[in-house]
Amino acid sequence: MSLLPPTGSLIPVDAPFSQAQESWLAGFIAGIAAAGKRASGGTPTTTIDVLFGTQTGNAEFLADELVSGAKARGLGGRATALDAVTPEQLAGMSHVLVVTSTYGEGEMPDNAGLFWDAIQATTVPRLEGLQYAVLGLGDTSYDEFCQAGKLLDTRFEQLGATRIHDRVDCDVDYEDPAALWTAAVLDRLAAEAGVQPGAATAVAATGATTAAGGAGASRASRPGAQWNKRNPYPSTLVENRLLSSPRSAKEIRHYEFDLGDSGIEYSAGDALAVVPVNDEVFVGELLEQVGANGSETLDGRPVTEVLRTDREIRTPSKDLIADLVQRAPSSELAAVVSHGDKHELDRWLWGRDVLDLLRDAGPAAPGLDELLPNLRPLQARQYSISSSPLAHPDRIHLTIASVRYGDPHRMYAGVASTFLADRVAPDGTVDVYLQPNASFGVPADPSAPMIMVGPGTGIAPFRGFLHERAVSGATGRNWLFFGDQHRDTDFVYEDELTELQEQGVLDRLDLAFSRDQAEKVYVQTRMLERAPELYSWLEDGGHLYVCGDASRMAKDVEQALLAVIASQRGKGEDDAQAYLADMRRGKRYVRDVY
Numbered sequence: 001m002s003l004l005p006p007t008g009s010l011i012p013v014d015a016p017f018s019q020a021q022e023s024w025l026a027g028f029i030a031g032i033a034a035a036g037k038r039a040s041g042g043t044p045t046t047t048i049d050v051l052f053g054t055q056t057g058n059a060e061f062l063a064d065e066l067v068s069g070a071k072a073r074g075l076g077g078r079a080t081a082l083d084a085v086t087p088e089q090l091a092g093m094s095h096v097l098v099v100t101s102t103y104g105e106g107e108m109p110d111n112a113g114l115f116w117d118a119i120q121a122t123t124v125p126r127l128e129g130l131q132y133a134v135l136g137l138g139d140t141s142y143d144e145f146c147q148a149g150k151l152l153d154t155r156f157e158q159l160g161a162t163r164i165h166d167r168v169d170c171d172v173d174y175e176d177p178a179a180l181w182t183a184a185v186l187d188r189l190a191a192e193a194g195v196q197p198g199a200a201t202a203v204a205a206t207g208a209t210t211a212a213g214g215a216g217a218s219r220a221s222r223p224g225a226q227w228n229k230r231n232p233y234p235s236t237l238v239e240n241r242l243l244s245s246p247r248s249a250k251e252i253r254h255y256e257f258d259l260g261d262s263g264i265e266y267s268a269g270d271a272l273a274v275v276p277v278n279d280e281v282f283v284g285e286l287l288e289q290v291g292a293n294g295s296e297t298l299d300g301r302p303v304t305e306v307l308r309t310d311r312e313i314r315t316p317s318k319d320l321i322a323d324l325v326q327r328a329p330s331s332e333l334a335a336v337v338s339h340g341d342k343h344e345l346d347r348w349l350w351g352r353d354v355l356d357l358l359r360d361a362g363p364a365a366p367g368l369d370e371l372l373p374n375l376r377p378l379q380a381r382q383y384s385i386s387s388s389p390l391a392h393p394d395r396i397h398l399t400i401a402s403v404r405y406g407d408p409h410r411m412y413a414g415v416a417s418t419f420l421a422d423r424v425a426p427d428g429t430v431d432v433y434l435q436p437n438a439s440f441g442v443p444a445d446p447s448a449p450m451i452m453v454g455p456g457t458g459i460a461p462f463r464g465f466l467h468e469r470a471v472s473g474a475t476g477r478n479w480l481f482f483g484d485q486h487r488d489t490d491f492v493y494e495d496e497l498t499e500l501q502e503q504g505v506l507d508r509l510d511l512a513f514s515r516d517q518a519e520k521v522y523v524q525t526r527m528l529e530r531a532p533e534l535y536s537w538l539e540d541g542g543h544l545y546v547c548g549d550a551s552r553m554a555k556d557v558e559q560a561l562l563a564v565i566a567s568q569r570g571k572g573e574d575d576a577q578a579y580l581a582d583m584r585r586g587k588r589y590v591r592d593v594y
Helices: 019-035 058-072 086-093 113-119 147-158 174-194 280-289 303-309 320-327 332-338 342-349 354-364 368-374 416-422 456-474 495-502 523-529 531-539 554-568 571-585
Strands: 047-054 076-081 095-101 129-135 168-170 235-243 252-258 271-274 381-384 395-401 404-408 408-411 428-436 450-453 478-484 508-513 545-548 589-593
Touching: 047 058, 058 076, 058 129, 058 235, 086 113, 095 147, 095 303, 113 147, 113 571, 129 147, 168 174, 235 416, 252 416, 271 408, 271 416, 280 303, 303 368, 320 332, 320 354, 320 368, 332 342, 332 571, 381 395, 381 416, 381 456, 395 416, 395 456, 408 416, 428 545, 450 456, 450 531, 456 478, 456 495, 456 545, 478 523, 508 523, 523 531, 531 554, 545 554, 554 571, 554 589, 571 589
Parallel strands: 047 076, 047 095, 095 129, 129 168, 450 478, 450 545, 478 508, 545 589
Antiparallel strands: 235 252, 235 428, 252 395, 271 381, 271 428, 404 408
């Protein structure tokens, strides 16, 4: 894909610049460069504020690159998390570039929610003196594609700010449009500033400092950064062992990936992206369903290989759903879609895959040639790293639940989880790349208390956090809330946690096994039970982390946290919300939820 032209439609990445795109770039550059003309002393007359909203680190990475490029070319620049900016500070800025992802179904990412709430107030200052542009990161498989960027774009306009040019919306494969946009902008900025071509180095080589968040080295400057989505590292899977009991209703496994000579350096709290390969058996079933025999080719490649490595064949795309509804208006899918109820459609689709939908369409189902364009590219799956580089510098550990459900007549399996569990041979290779997350890591102050809430596989990063603090000699107290269904079958890493307690690294461990008693007990239950001590840890400067399910657990934990704060302060719900907002701004309440 390329830049978003004024019409708002996405165009192929290999398409040449149109006149509209050239006009967009010219307007964008002129707006910034005009304000960045040097004063007689050679100092930039304005600073470009790059404000980012991020959930996994991609928007922060792009923000740092923009700042680095501005500084390399003699322009002022600084990157700041959206939540660290007040409306009054915003009103004092002259040029703002917003780079934001969208979380879940159209929500602001965690470090942008407070900013969004603030600029919606009726008392917010006007922004007539501000010029801005917005870059949105999103996923077209969601109905509210790039919604956070769209909302911010509109709100800035409503407050009187001048849009430098139309917003750019990027899909999950954001690298091409973002890189093309960044390169074009920097080249033209250099020309406006009188910099000779080639005088400035690549953006990522200069690094950047992130305001209100400490030093934020560009991701591209990290050792091992040559390994990425386009060029993953073929890591050897050196360990694959079952953590949960064979009697458990779940299958949770521990994996270890050898970093070899990759040069990859990770931090506790980062994620690892695993590039999966689809199940050959399922590929065969899909081909049989569309009347293909497997000998077909696509662009000179066997179609079986394309379906195994390049296409998402489990989760139906929006384009495929729309196509099937048109082809089979009497199908069950078409009947559900006709109601216009998104939640009803989500419920109907839950547990169904592409093969189910093709069978539902019956004779009207598309053939192979018509199906392929409606299958999304196969995406890497990101998992929270469950190790610390201080304890395991040459390996990355993951803690993953294998997704399996169904009955003997029709079994379903998670693409990446069962790829790792079943289809990678001992000491086989898996393509991986690092997904840094600068917003999720142990407290910078080694004496600060650390509270971790991570039921199920949500324990993953906190295992890494505890190892990090054990090896570094951090003096801060550590408290873990962990739980699952049954203690005797689902208490993963029990021996390790017991040893960490005996060593004095893990000061408190509160367990919540929901189905070991008549009344279900969850981690949020334990938080409420420990309210006085939990609040005391927060008052002592404690950092609270949450990892795991976003749809219910994370929301329930936040409500419990607010209840704890309200009960201990005795000043009501609004005060508790303000207290938690202060924790967010201070990066003392952070989440890694999915």
